[in-house]
Amino acid sequence: MFSHRTAWDASPNRLAHARLHHQSCGRTALDLSCSNPTTLDLAYDEDFYAELFDARAMAYEPEPFGLRAGREAVANQYYGRRGMRISDERVCLTASTSESYAHLLALLCDPGDVILVPSPSYPLLDYLAELARVELVCYPINYDGHWWVDTAALAELVRRYGSRVKAVVCVAPNNPTGSYLTHEELDAIESLCTNADLALIVDEVFSDYPLYPGPRRVGSVVGERECLTFVLSGLSKVAALPQFKLAWTVACGPDEMVRPALARLSIIADTYLNVSTPVQHALPKIFEASEPMQSRIRRRMLSNLETLDAAIKDSPISRLRVEAGWSTIIRLPHLGELDDEGWVLRMLERIDLWAQPGSLYDMQGCHLVLSLLTPPHQLAEGLSRVVACVEQECRC
Structure with a gap:
């Protein structure tokens, strides 16, 4: 059955x-x-919750990528305050990063395709990949007093699996290692994805929690990218509000790659429409708090x-x-x-x-x-x- x-x-x-x-x-x-x-x-204080929602939350306004007000809050309040300029048209709101991953697996992969994922890392993708009939292949993150991505091993996996590979996943900062990507690592990974026609997926849910400064670190990959790139984050970690069920995907890269990706992603997102209306309207207040x-x-x-x-x-x-x-x-x-x-x-x-x-x-x-x-x-x-x-x- x-x-x-x-x-x-x-x-x-x-x-x-x-x-x-x-x-x-x-x-x-x-x-x-x-x-x-x-x-x-x-x-949070009780006043925060009491003042969070207003009458606008009672109207249902379905949009595939989420309400424009919510996407603008992500683009302008969250990333804008961090010095990054992005268009809200490249933001897709979802109910969780798990849903974002599922959408991207559907967008990028056919059954039997391969996604390269870091190890060690949190095993979030295992069941999602099985449901999508996608194979996960691990590339190593090594430790010798500090954590580093074995980009040579990653490149070898791309060569070994050939056209079956569709994307490379990075978790930066990683969970549980707490390690960032360095600029040198990102350059190597981005070059690899560009040359092999792969998408880059970067999970940045912990990027707001650095423990100390580091000049070699990549704070965020949001911005101008050479390859098709999807950046994931959400309120579960950004605002410590896992119960509010809102996350987002930001598409970066050359316009000739991003436009058809967003066209397809719009249909995938429209099929589910899982994001709650009240939390989208509340995003400006949430980001402020x-x-x-x-x-x-x-x-x-x-x-x-x-x-x-x-x-x-x-x-x-x-x-x-x-x-x-x-x-x-x-x-x-x-x-x-x-x-x-x-x-x-x-x-x-x-x-x-x-x-x-x-x-x-x-x-x-x-x-x-x-x-x-x-x-x-x-x-x-x-x-x-x-x-x-x-x-x-x-x-x-």
């Missing part, structure tokens, strides 16, 4: 099973993985990093370098057959603590991914437990 492409194994994996068992025993785990700002004491919230989040992130560094000093735990985003990665000692999932299970059982293993993001070795949005007192308590647990295991 059902399609082969939805024949997923929906049974809990060993981590989910362990957490369910832990909860069924009446135990509560301190969660250092949560990145939902609405549950982490990062809410988002900047203080971003500052508040950055302060918490920096404070939490200081707490983390102090907690693991002189311990067997080390932290990987992070430049931006809502997560950070710690490296744990590799003890016998104890991998990162094993560490998560052991910590859940012994110290009532939950974190994400690096293997969830396709990382090799023993790593935990921690949320920098964690309330400071919870992070301090959790790190105390983690350090004690690791030191005890190392003594055994």
Whole structure:
């Protein structure tokens, strides 16, 4: 009865099973993985919500790319304030970046085509690609004290898969590595896409959360581009409002490529029309209020990093370098057959603590991914437990 492409194994994996068992025993785990700002004491004032919507929100005005007022807010308020000039005609509003990705897979790919995606990175595209019958092939992001894109390996994958490759995806800043693209990396990737007639898709949802300045970084790829480029972002991260369900895609590149792309994308977007009218009208107020919230989040992130560094000093735990985003990665000692999932299970059982293993993001070795949005007192308590647990295991 059902399609082969939805024949997923929906049974809990060993981590989910362990957490369910832990909860069924009446135990509560301190969660250092949560990145939902609405549950982490990062809410806006009540007045913000009360004044957000007006009578215009009650009229239904369907537009394939979203209301002009909403697209103008993205173009002028969000990007304009950052010194970037774009046309609202190149902005497509969607309900989420997941929907943006799905639209782009439909626009660019036939079944069996290939999209090149970074690894490690958040596994957002896996199910979307299966639904579109598109193959994801990973190119490496390496770490040697800082994160860098292996552009030579990326070029080799383009050669290997040939005409099946339709696009390269970059996540910048990456999740969970928190690494930006450098100008040198972007130049190499853009040249590769131009020469191979590929689209470039850049997910910039965490670009508003740099931890410190860096001259080699690409703050945003929005602007004049040599290849057909789609830039994704949305309110979930920009404004810490995941419940408002609005994201956007900005098309960049030569006009002779962008025009036919937008013509096709318009039909795809018009087929769904998922964006809520009220949130589109509210965008100017949301963008205005988002900047203080971003500052508040950055302060918490920096404070939490200081707490983390102090907690693991002189311990067997080390932290990987992070430049931006809502997560950070710690490296744990590799003890016998104890991998990162094993560490998560052991910590859940012994110290009532939950974190994400690096293997969830396709990382090799023993790593935990921690949320920098964690309330400071919870992070301090959790790190105390983690350090004690690791030191005890190392003594055994």
